[in-house]
Amino acid sequence: MKRNSVGRVRAGTFRIPEDLVLDHGDRLTGVEVAFETYGRLNRDKENAVLVCHALSGDAHAAGYRDGEEKPGWWDDVIGPGKGLDTSRYFVICSNVLAGCKGTTGPSSTNPKTGKPYGLDMPIITIRDMVAVQKRLIDHLGIRRLFAVVGGSFGGMQVLQWCVSYPEMVRMAVPIATSAYSSPQQIAFNEVGRRAIISDPDWNGGGYYGGPPPGRGLALARMVGHITYLSDGAMEEKFGRRLQDKSEYSFHMDLEFQVESYLRYHGENFIKRFDANSYLYITKAIDYFDLAGEGTLAEAFRGVKAKVLVISITSDWLYPPYQSREIVEALASNDVDVRDCEIASNYGHDAFLLESGQMNYILRNFLSRGTAGEIMTRDVVTIGLGGSVEDAARVMVEREVTHLPVTDENGRLAGIVTAWDISKAVAMKYTRLREIMTQNVLTILEGDSIETAARRMKDHDISALPVLDGEGRVQGMVTSDGISRLFGACR
Ligand SMILES: CC(=O)SCCNC(=O)CCNC(=O)[C@H](O)C(C)(C)COP(=O)(O)OP(=O)(O)OC[C@H]1O[C@@H](n2cnc3c(N)ncnc32)[C@H](O)[C@@H]1OP(=O)(O)O
Numbered sequence: 001m002k003r004n005s006v007g008r009v010r011a012g013t014f015r016i017p018e019d020l021v022l023d024h025g026d027r028l029t030g031v032e033v034a035f036e037t038y039g040r041l042n043r044d045k046e047n048a049v050l051v052c053h054a055l056s057g058d059a060h061a062a063g064y065r066d067g068e069e070k071p072g073w074w075d076d077v078i079g080p081g082k083g084l085d086t087s088r089y090f091v092i093c094s095n096v097l098a099g100c101k102g103t104t105g106p107s108s109t110n111p112k113t114g115k116p117y118g119l120d121m122p123i124i125t126i127r128d129m130v131a132v133q134k135r136l137i138d139h140l141g142i143r144r145l146f147a148v149v150g151g152s153f154g155g156m157q158v159l160q161w162c163v164s165y166p167e168m169v170r171m172a173v174p175i176a177t178s179a180y181s182s183p184q185q186i187a188f189n190e191v192g193r194r195a196i197i198s199d200p201d202w203n204g205g206g207y208y209g210g211p212p213p214g215r216g217l218a219l220a221r222m223v224g225h226i227t228y229l230s231d232g233a234m235e236e237k238f239g240r241r242l243q244d245k246s247e248y249s250f251h252m253d254l255e256f257q258v259e260s261y262l263r264y265h266g267e268n269f270i271k272r273f274d275a276n277s278y279l280y281i282t283k284a285i286d287y288f289d290l291a292g293e294g295t296l297a298e299a300f301r302g303v304k305a306k307v308l309v310i311s312i313t314s315d316w317l318y319p320p321y322q323s324r325e326i327v328e329a330l331a332s333n334d335v336d337v338r339d340c341e342i343a344s345n346y347g348h349d350a351f352l353l354e355s356g357q358m359n360y361i362l363r364n365f366l367s368r369g370t371a372g373e374i375m376t377r378d379v380v381t382i383g384l385g386g387s388v389e390d391a392a393r394v395m396v397e398r399e400v401t402h403l404p405v406t407d408e409n410g411r412l413a414g415i416v417t418a419w420d421i422s423k424a425v426a427m428k429y430t431r432l433r434e435i436m437t438q439n440v441l442t443i444l445e446g447d448s449i450e451t452a453a454r455r456m457k458d459h460d461i462s463a464l465p466v467l468d469g470e471g472r473v474q475g476m477v478t479s480d481g482i483s484r485l486f487g488a489c490r
């Protein structure tokens with residue numbers, strides 16, 4: 001087992017109770033979603049990170065399933081102390097709708113016929129896929145996701161989350177992706193689909209129970225896999241070296257290492273993936289175009305998330321210019337967006353390979369610092385029934401200038417400051433209710449430090465009570481505390 005892995009994991013299945021109405025009006029009954037989770041959901045359910053997988057990915061993003069040697073596809077990034085730190089976050093990954101790894105897709109049994117859907121499966125969009133993920137997140141009782149993260153086709157899902165459910169996404173990390181599929185990306189997907197459809201075993205998509213279109217699917221994967229690498233990476237890996245020989249054979253069969261490698265990946269892929277799912281997912285990718293008839297800036301108008309857009313220097317499938325378009329369109333809507341570029345020779349799949357850079361970037365972005373991390377936890381409060389004199393005594397004894405006032409349930413009812421005490425003495429008030437501020441400005445544990453600093457600055461105050469989801473005081477953030485923090489970052 002790899003170091004700092006989340007360890008043994010097993011997939012859960014969630015069955016959506018109601019019919020799923022799809023983007024194009026079709027309905028699916030009894031949709032099931034396979035998912036895995038890593039880490040622990042905190043009491044306020046505010047530390048959930050949804051990971052969206054790429055084309056051939058699945059819910060098994062990290063850890064080891066019983067009987068399997070290889071960990072999940074992003075085990076280098078998900079785990080204790082890693083970029084998606086499972087000692088802090090509750091990480092969720094689900095298999096996409098139309099997938100073939102536990103979530104309803106063309107290879108699943110159609111409840112109407114008792115047979116595999118095949119091409120009876122309606123065409124699915126990325127918006128449909130994200131709508132299914134939303135139902136899973138609702139089912140888990142999560143009202144707002146701390147972050148949504150994904151690479152490639154997974155990055156498209158991240159952008160769709162930001163547009164479809166802006167209130168639910170606190171931070172978003174679309175990686176090596178695009179807000180629309182370019183003609184070149186469509187072209188490669190079409191070649192892959194034609195390879196499958198041209199395979200005699202495809203049988204109109206009705207191959208289940210008989211030989212699958214393995215030749216077509218392997219060929220589709222070989223073409224796709226070339227786009228996941230780079231010219232430099234292939235030069236490094238293979239050059240013109242021959243496979244298990246020192247001179248040309250001058251025949252039509254295998255000569256070069258690169259040929260052998262692609263055949264290997266093709267043959268490996270058909271052991272774990274369904275050809276019809278390949279058709280449906282690449283179709284969903286082709287249809288993806290957030291701007292639609294309008295502009296990308298218009299599409300991003302409602303985005304509320306803080307966004308980090310990550311691109312890869314050598315990615316020629318989803319080139320960095322497509323990430324720049326996303327950044328510009330978000331920035332034009334005053335979205336809090338930043339971008340970074342992973343320096344790598346690996347090409348598009350670098351988001352799976354450059355785990356050192358990925359972990360560093362994710363850790364720094366996600367832990368941009370939250371109020372919960374810098375608040376003083378041993379916060380001093382006073383009950384609503386207390387007197388001005390009681391408040392003055394507590395302030396002197398505990399050397400505080402702000403005193404949250406709580407009701408009988410421990411919920412915040414107001415706040416009293418040293419200035420209020422001075423006024424009370426001058427005005428001869430004796431009860432807290434007479435002097436406390438009732439409309440208290442507060443902050444949530446998961447809100448960023450920047451948000452706290454901006455709120456204090458905008459309202460010219462020097463302290464903010466930090467509340468949990470039930471309105472109970474968890475701590476205090478003060479302007480002194482924040483300045484000390486940034487003072488440390490010389
Ligand atoms: C992101 C998601 O949602 S999912 C998906 C992630 N998984 C995949 O995409 C699976 C297929 N993709 C890959 O394997 C990707 O290249 C990665 C990023 C996952 C792995 O990349 P790398 O670690 O660089 O592995 P690489 O692409 O070089 O392939 C190594 C394999 O090729 C084999 N190989 C290398 N050269 C040759 C050759 N000349 N002939 C035959 N096989 C070869 C190796 O033996 C190795 O086999 P193994 O995987 O059984 O150990």
Ligand SMILES: N[C@@H](CCO)C(=O)O
Binds near residue numbers: 054056057153349
């Ligand atoms: N190679 C990864 C990324 C593709 O975009 C996959 O197969 O899913």
